[in-house]
Amino acid sequence: MGWLLTKKHPLVLQKGRTVDVSDLLSDKLIMFQHKYYIPLYVFWGVLVPIMIPIYLWDEKPWVSFFTVYCLRYVVVLHFTWSVNSVAHLFGNKPYDKRIYPVESALVSWITFGEGTHNYHHAFPWDYRVSEFSTLISLTTRIIDLLAYFGLVYDRKTASQRVVHGHLKRHGDGTHPIIAEKNIKG
Secondary structure, eight states: OGGGGSOOOHHHHHHHTTSOOHHHHTOHHHHHHHHTHHHHIIIIIIIHHHHHHHHHHOOOHHHHIIIIIIIHHHHHHHHHHHHHHHTTTSSBOSSOTTSSOOBOHHHHHHHTSTTBHHHHHHSTTOTTSSTTHHHHOHHHHHHHHHHHTTSOOOOOOOOHHHHHHHHHHHOOSOSHHHHHHHHHO
């Protein structure tokens, strides 16, 4: 979780201010959630989960608070941070060896596809987070399902030409296409 304690580079802050979020600002439901985030969180994220064990199986309030809220919160945050840490340390860099994030098969397997950080950081605009996302990414499948029902649109992807050009120039040679060519000579 150390990365949360570091200050963002000024260029990251500058570029972040240029991101067009007008679609989010014009969405009434999103703005309702933004405006009332704290009361909604306290009710749905704290009170309701704590009250369920108290009323359904007569749990003591403090036990329910520490188990259902505190323990759950700590465990979920640490699992989330661990995914990000592992996917920046242990694995290969088929798309860009110049950056820290890696492709972690273990993280992808455990999280249904969230271990493809090297691709994600090399092509941040690609909603799929991996060129192989349809095989492993639950997130990509959910986005595709929502698109099928018209709830998601304008999905951006990196073309195969762009991906393969980038990995040939900057990858570490472990991508299946590059590795196969290297073996064949």
